[in-house]
Amino acid sequence: GAVVSQHPSWVICKSGTSVKIECRSLDFQATTMFWYRQFPKQSLMLMATSNEGSKATYEQGVEKDKFLINHASLTLSTLTVTSAHPEDSSFYICSALRQGNEQFFGPGTRLTVL
Amino acid sequence: AQSVTQLGSHVSVSEGALVLLRCNYSSSVPPYLFWYVQYPNQGLQLLLKYTTGATLVKGINGFEAEFKKSETSFHLTKPSAHMSDAAEYFCAVSPTGNQFYFGTGTSLTVIP
Numbered sequence: 577g578a579v580v581s582q583h584p585s586w587v588i589c590k591s592g593t594s595v596k597i598e599c600r601s602l603d604f605q606a607t608t609m610f611w612y613r614q615f616p617k618q619s620l621m622l623m624a625t626s627n628e629g630s631k632a633t634y635e636q637g638v639e640k641d642k643f644l645i646n647h648a649s650l651t652l653s654t655l656t657v658t659s660a661h662p663e664d665s666s667f668y669i670c671s672a673l674r675q676g677n678e679q680f681f682g683p684g685t686r687l688t689v690l
Numbered sequence: 691a692q693s694v695t696q697l698g699s700h701v702s703v704s705e706g707a708l709v710l711l712r713c714n715y716s717s718s719v720p721p722y723l724f725w726y727v728q729y730p731n732q733g734l735q736l737l738l739k740y741t742t743g744a745t746l747v748k749g750i751n752g753f754e755a756e757f758k759k760s761e762t763s764f765h766l767t768k769p770s771a772h773m774s775d776a777a778e779y780f781c782a783v784s785p786t787g788n789q790f791y792f793g794t795g796t797s798l799t800v801i802p
Contacts, residue, residue, distance in 0.1 A: 580733075608788065619780060619794045620734070669733055677722070677787035681733040 578604050580672045582682035589660055590690055597655045597685045599670030605650035606672035610679070611643070614667040626653040660689045694783050694793035702799040709753075709768040711796045713781030716762060723764040724782040724790070725755055734780065740764065741787070751775070776800045 579602040589595050599609055607628045612620040624645050625633040632645035642664075644656040653672075657664055669684045697712040715721065722741050726734040738749025745757040755766045764781060781793040 582733075610790065612792075617795075617797075620792045622789065622791065625789060671734075671790075673788065677784075679736075679790060681726075681735075683733040684731070686731070 578602075578672075578674055578678075578680045580670065580680045580682040582668075582670055582685050584685060585683065586686045586688075588688045588690065591661050592659055594656055594658045595660055595687060597657075597668055597670075597687075599653045599655070599672070599682050601651045601672040601674075601680070604672070604674045606653075606674060607650060608673040609647060609653040610671045610673070611645060611653070611655050612669045612671070614669060614684070616667075620669060623655075657687065660687070662689045665689045694781050694791055696779075696781050696793035696796050698796055699794065700797045700799065702801055703771045704801045705773060706770050709766070709771045709775065709798065711766040711779050711781075711798065713755075713764045713766065713793060714762055715764065715781075715783045717783055717785055720759065722784040722787050723755075723757060724784070725749065725753070725764075725766045726780045726782060726792075728778045728780065728795075737766070737779075771798075771800045773800050773802065 581600045583598045609626040611623045614620045623638045626645045626647040628647045634640045647653040665688050667684050671679045671681045693716045695714045724739045725737040728734050737753050738747045740747045740757045748754045753768045779796045782790045784790045
């Protein structure tokens with residue numbers, strides 16, 4: 577099956593710093609990628625839809641200036657958590673949509689903000 | 691608005707017993723429906739999906755689900771649970787096949 581990678585898998589940062597998370601589709605091109613957030617023992621919450629070459633579409637309640645998304649190429653989308661605070665600590669999961677509307681998930685990135 | 695309800699945040703079954711995980715959805719149009727499994731600290735793996743056609747869908751690892759439009763349900767079953775089935779299971783709905791909305795998840799415990 578198709579492979580989606582995320583980097584880093586775990587990041588710890590100080591409060592106030594910015595963190596960039598990469599999502600790559602390794603063996604297919606994805607015009608659309610999604611970013612989710614998952615709190616412990618909870619479901620995935622769709623944060624935004626990332627479209628190659630255009631601005632991301634954010635779900636209601638998600639701060640676009642806080643969570644910057646850039647879909648620079650057909651295989652790469654990045655999520656930057658700006659001025660991170662402890663409440664931003666979470667598990668961030670991306671997915672990539674392959675032709676035929678098949679969605680493949682990355683392994684997730686655990687963000688811990690001290 | 692789309693919503694997905696998974697009844698029972700925790701389900702325990704004995705090894706070899708039937709697994710039944712419930713999922714109900716609300717959607718203004720017939721949606722695409724999915725079940726995913728998540729193991730600790732990992733991403734999601736697709737178990738099965740319903741798009742069109744036959745309402746009984748077979749997936750990986752012996753799982754299957756039936757789309758019942760009249761009940762707006764898409765329950766996941768497996769005839770005989772294995773220890774390796776212990777994981778978190780998520781039901782998801784997608785109205786267009788593009789954006790996905792997930793249920794709150796059901797944690798499955800398999801008792802030896």
